[in-house]
Each structure stands twice: as structure tokens, then as C-alpha cells.
Amino acid sequence: MPISKNKIKYIRSLEQKKTRREEGVFVAEGPKLTGDLLGHFHCRYLAATAKWMEVHPLVQADEKEVASPDELQRASLLKTPQDVIAVFEQRKEQVDASVTATQLCLALDDVQDPGNLGTIIRIADWFGIEHIFCSFGTADVYNPKVVQATMGALARVHVHYLSLKELIGSLKNIPVYGTFLDGTNIYTQSLSETGLIVMGNEGNGITPEVRSLINRKLFIPNYPTGKETSESLNVAVATAITCAEFRRRFIAP
Amino acid sequence: MPISKNKIKYIRSLEQKKTRREEGVFVAEGPKLTGDLLGHFHCRYLAATAKWMEVHPLVQADEKEVASPDELQRASLLKTPQDVIAVFEQRKEQVDASVTATQLCLALDDVQDPGNLGTIIRIADWFGIEHIFCSFGTADVYNPKVVQATMGALARVHVHYLSLKELIGSLKNIPVYGTFLDGTNIYTQSLSETGLIVMGNEGNGITPEVRSLINRKLFIPNYPTGKETSESLNVAVATAITCAEFRRRFIAP
Numbered sequence: 001m002p003i004s005k006n007k008i009k010y011i012r013s014l015e016q017k018k019t020r021r022e023e024g025v026f027v028a029e030g031p032k033l034t035g036d037l038l039g040h041f042h043c044r045y046l047a048a049t050a051k052w053m054e055v056h057p058l059v060q061a062d063e064k065e066v067a068s069p070d071e072l073q074r075a076s077l078l079k080t081p082q083d084v085i086a087v088f089e090q091r092k093e094q095v096d097a098s099v100t101a102t103q104l105c106l107a108l109d110d111v112q113d114p115g116n117l118g119t120i121i122r123i124a125d126w127f128g129i130e131h132i133f134c135s136f137g138t139a140d141v142y143n144p145k146v147v148q149a150t151m152g153a154l155a156r157v158h159v160h161y162l163s164l165k166e167l168i169g170s171l172k173n174i175p176v177y178g179t180f181l182d183g184t185n186i187y188t189q190s191l192s193e194t195g196l197i198v199m200g201n202e203g204n205g206i207t208p209e210v211r212s213l214i215n216r217k218l219f220i221p222n223y224p225t226g227k228e229t230s231e232s233l234n235v236a237v238a239t240a241i242t243c244a245e246f247r248r249r250f251i252a253p
Numbered sequence: 254m255p256i257s258k259n260k261i262k263y264i265r266s267l268e269q270k271k272t273r274r275e276e277g278v279f280v281a282e283g284p285k286l287t288g289d290l291l292g293h294f295h296c297r298y299l300a301a302t303a304k305w306m307e308v309h310p311l312v313q314a315d316e317k318e319v320a321s322p323d324e325l326q327r328a329s330l331l332k333t334p335q336d337v338i339a340v341f342e343q344r345k346e347q348v349d350a351s352v353t354a355t356q357l358c359l360a361l362d363d364v365q366d367p368g369n370l371g372t373i374i375r376i377a378d379w380f381g382i383e384h385i386f387c388s389f390g391t392a393d394v395y396n397p398k399v400v401q402a403t404m405g406a407l408a409r410v411h412v413h414y415l416s417l418k419e420l421i422g423s424l425k426n427i428p429v430y431g432t433f434l435d436g437t438n439i440y441t442q443s444l445s446e447t448g449l450i451v452m453g454n455e456g457n458g459i460t461p462e463v464r465s466l467i468n469r470k471l472f473i474p475n476y477p478t479g480k481e482t483s484e485s486l487n488v489a490v491a492t493a494i495t496c497a498e499f500r501r502r503f504i505a506p
Contacts, residue, residue: 127476128480223379237375244498251474251476251478
């Protein structure tokens with residue numbers, strides 16, 4: 001039996017943030033990504049080719065349907081449709097700010113590009129960062145472009161939306177780091193294994209109200225130091241270099 | 254006088270690699286990017302709003318035309334057209350492989366995503382890397398998406414296309430580094446201030462024939478080491494972390 005037109009319409013409607021929020025779900029596509037998220041997110045609906053279904057008979061979903069490649073193409077939010085498309089429930093979870101006392105966490109202050117957010121989630125996963133706090137102006141983690149760019153890291157990294165001003169304001173004796181062009185050389189600073197690293201918007205950096213709450217201002221030195229270069233590093237690139245340096249300090253040689 | 258339809262057609266035709274190569278030119282858009290490239294590349298043609306022209310009366314180009322926002326929009330290769338659009342001549346230059354004896358250089362083995370290539374050029378600029386050697390399968394540096402993503406770094410970073418196998422095969426006593434999931438912890442290795450760092454394709458990594466020529470295999474450790482994570486880092490992210498670590502060793506504290 002073919003997938004109903006209504007189902008295709010429903011999946012496509014989840015490209016809109018408003019619909020995703022109302023339904024409390026998001027879409028993931030492709031065997032690798034879907035496989036990574038199954039078991040970490042409750043699967044409401046899954047459509048796949050007969051071949052994929054045959055190879056994955058035990059997949060748990062509220063509803064499963066075999067689909068033709070043509071149907072998958074019509075349902076897909078991607079340029080290149082995949083063998084499988086799934087609708088997962090969004091996580092509903094609260095996390096306490098006190099997690100920054102026992103773990104290293106990230107905060108994103110209006111990171112707007114979905115590709116950057118997805119890449120940052122993947123970086124966080126690589127470096128064992130489990131919680132990312134996002135300002136309300138940051139891209140939606142359940143945007144299909146973000147979900148696809150995480151390459152499955154979403155299974156292990158938890159993303160929360162809140163007021164960064166309130167979050168950081170509530171912290172006591174927690175190091176709060178940020179990278180700035182006028183910060184201090186990251187390689188000469190003492191870095192901690194726990195705390196919060198704030199990264200800012202692509203064009204404008206960290207907002208003034210959050211900036212004033214940062215107590216450790218860092219700078220990633222260019223080379224040779226002082227040379228004329230591009231004005232800044234891409235936010236995902238700066239996040240990667242910063243996280244790598246924090247972790248390097250605590251990796252036994 | 255309005256820009257001719259033929260001129261708009263010409264600019265739009267430069268979205269195609271074949272046309273760019275035949276004409277030996279490329280397109281850059283936006284005040285910041287165009288400003289960064291003027292003086293580094295010969296400008297064949299420049300169209301801008303009357304206001305932009307007024308502020309930049311001394312700009313040197315073979316041909317300059319005032320354009321209406323509507324005309325700029327029709328000529329633009331971007332989603333959000335800018336105040337200025339320029340056609341520059343591609344660089345015609347040769348570089349000798351011996352540059353790897355006196356500088357740190359990058360080699361890209363089939364990096365296919367234009368955004369990744371642009372980001373890598375920006376990273377190279379930040380870390381004072383002046384030459385990038387690309388396999389023929391790597392994205393075209395003059396692709397408008399690459400040019401825009403470099404944010405002007407193209408002014409200082411020179412990109413060359415050649416056979417990496419031949420390039421690396423011709424090197425004698427030069428350290429050739431690459432990152433691999435089964436490489437050795439980069440933080441425990443001695444790194445040099447000169448030589449060549451090879452980065453591979455987004456999906457397949459470094460090709461076997463190039464891999465066999467790499468004499469220093471590195472690994473960027475995840476954290477905690479040995480933990481389950483995403484399978485790899487994005488190639489631009491891995492390039493950033495690698496270049497940062499190479500340069501860190503030679504930055505005086």
C-alpha cells in the first residue's frame with residue numbers, strides 16, 4: 001500500500017519550525033542518521049524501501065510503512081532523497097545550570113546558520129560535551145538542515161533553549177569562557193575541565209549583555225602573531241579549536 | 254546608462270566552471286569581499302550602486318558601471334544581492350614544490366564541498382599558510398560559493414591544482430602529515446614549522462595512493478579518549494584543529 005498523500009504532506013510540513021513545535025517532532029533521513037537516532041529518540045513514524053525494511057526487521061516505530069523510491073522522494077526534505085525517512089519525537093527534558101560545575105558545556109549566543117549549529121553539535125560530541133545551551137535567537141536544533149549536519153551526534157548531545165543571561169547570571173564560582181579578538185592568548189591561560197564556553201553570532205559575536213558576564217576572555221592566536229589576516233574565524237572553526245585546546249590539557253600523553 | 258543585458262548574461266555565465274576557465278576570470282560580490290580582493294587581483298569589470306561608487310572613486314577596474322539595485326539583483330549569483338559585483342582575473346602562477354621546505358603548506362585530496370574549501374582557505378589565512386595544493390578532484394577555488402566563503406582570505410592564500418601523487422612523490426626529506434582515525438595522537442608527536450599537511454575527502458578521506466606517501470600519520474584524540482562518538486570530524490574542523498596545534502608549538506608564550 002502506498003504512503004498516503006496526507007502522510008507526505010505531514011512530513012513536508014515539518015520543514016516549518018512552527019509545525020515541528022506544535023507536533024513535538026522532527027524529521028531525519030538516511031540509513032546512517034536514522035540508525036544513529038533510533039534508540040535515542042522515540043520514533044513515531046518510519047517509511048523506507050522494501051529492501052531497507054528487510055534488512056532492519058526489528059526497528060521500533062509507532063508506525064512503519066514500505067515506500068517506493070518515488071514516494072520517498074516526494075516526502076523528502078533533502079535534495080538527494082534517501083532509503084529511509086523517520087519522524088522522531090523531540091526530547092522533553094530539563095537540565096539544571098549546575099551541570100556546568102561537573103561538566104564542560106557550551107553556550108551559543110545567536111548562532112544562526114543551521115550548518116554551523118550542526119557542525120558544533122558534532123564537535124561537542126567528539127569532545128565529550130553533552131550539553132549545549134542556546135539563546136532563543138540560535139537556529140532550531142530540529143531544523144532538518146541541523147539534524148542532517150549533526151551526522152547522528154544529536155543522539156548523544158543535548159541542546160537546550162533558554163535565556164543565556166539568566167543561565168550565566170545564576171552560576172556561582174563557575175568559569176565562563178568566551179573567545180574575543182581582544183581576549184588573552186588561550187595557550188597561556190589556565191583552562192578548567194568543567195565550566196561554560198560561550199560562542200557568539202556569525203557576524204556580531206557575543207551580545208553585550210552576555211559579554212559582560214564572561215569572566216575568562218580568550219583569544220585564538222593567529223600566525224605569525226600580529227600579521228594581517230581575515231578578521232575572524234568561522235564560529236564552528238573557533239569552537240573546534242577552543243574545545244580541542246580545553247581537552248588537550250586533560251588528555252594524558 | 255543601465256548595464257546591458259549581455260553584461261548581466263556574462264556575469265551569470267561565470268557560475269559555470271567551464272566559462273570561468275575559458276575566460277580566466279571569477280566573480281566576487283559585496284563591499285567587504287570586493288574591497289579585500291581589489292589590489293590583489295586585476296579587476297576586469299565592476300558594477301555598483303551610485304552610492305558605493307561615490308564612496309570609492311579611486312577603485313581601479315578595466316570597466317566600471319553604475320548599476321541600479323534591480324540590475325545588481327539580476328546579475329547576482331547570490332541569494333542576497335550586494336551593492337557591488339566585480340569580475341576579477343584568475344591568478345596565473347606557478348609554485349615550486351620546494352616551498353614546502355621553507356613554509357607549512359596544505360594539500361587537499363578531493364575536498365568536494367565548496368563551503369569546506371572556502372572555510373579551509375580562511376583557516377589557512379589565519380594560520381599564515383600561503384599555499385594550498387589541491388587534487389584535480391577538489392572543488393574549484395573560483396566557484397562563487399568558495400570565493401564568498403573565503404571572506405577575502407583568497408587575497409593572501411594561493412591555491413594550486415595538480416597531481417598530489419606527483420607533488421608528494423617529488424618531495425625529498427619533507428615531512429608529509431595527514432590525519433587518520435588510526436594515526437598517532439597529534440599531541441604526543443613532534444611537529445615541524447614547515448612541510449605539508451594533507452586533508453582528505455569528506456566521505457572517503459585520503460585516497461590510497463596519496464595515503465601511502467604520507468610519512469607522519471596523526472590522530473586528533475576525542476574526549477574522553479576511546480568513548481563512542483561521531484565517526485569523524487568535518488574536514489574543515491579537522492584542518493582547523495590540526496593547523497592550530499602545529500602553530501601552537503611555535504608561538505612564543
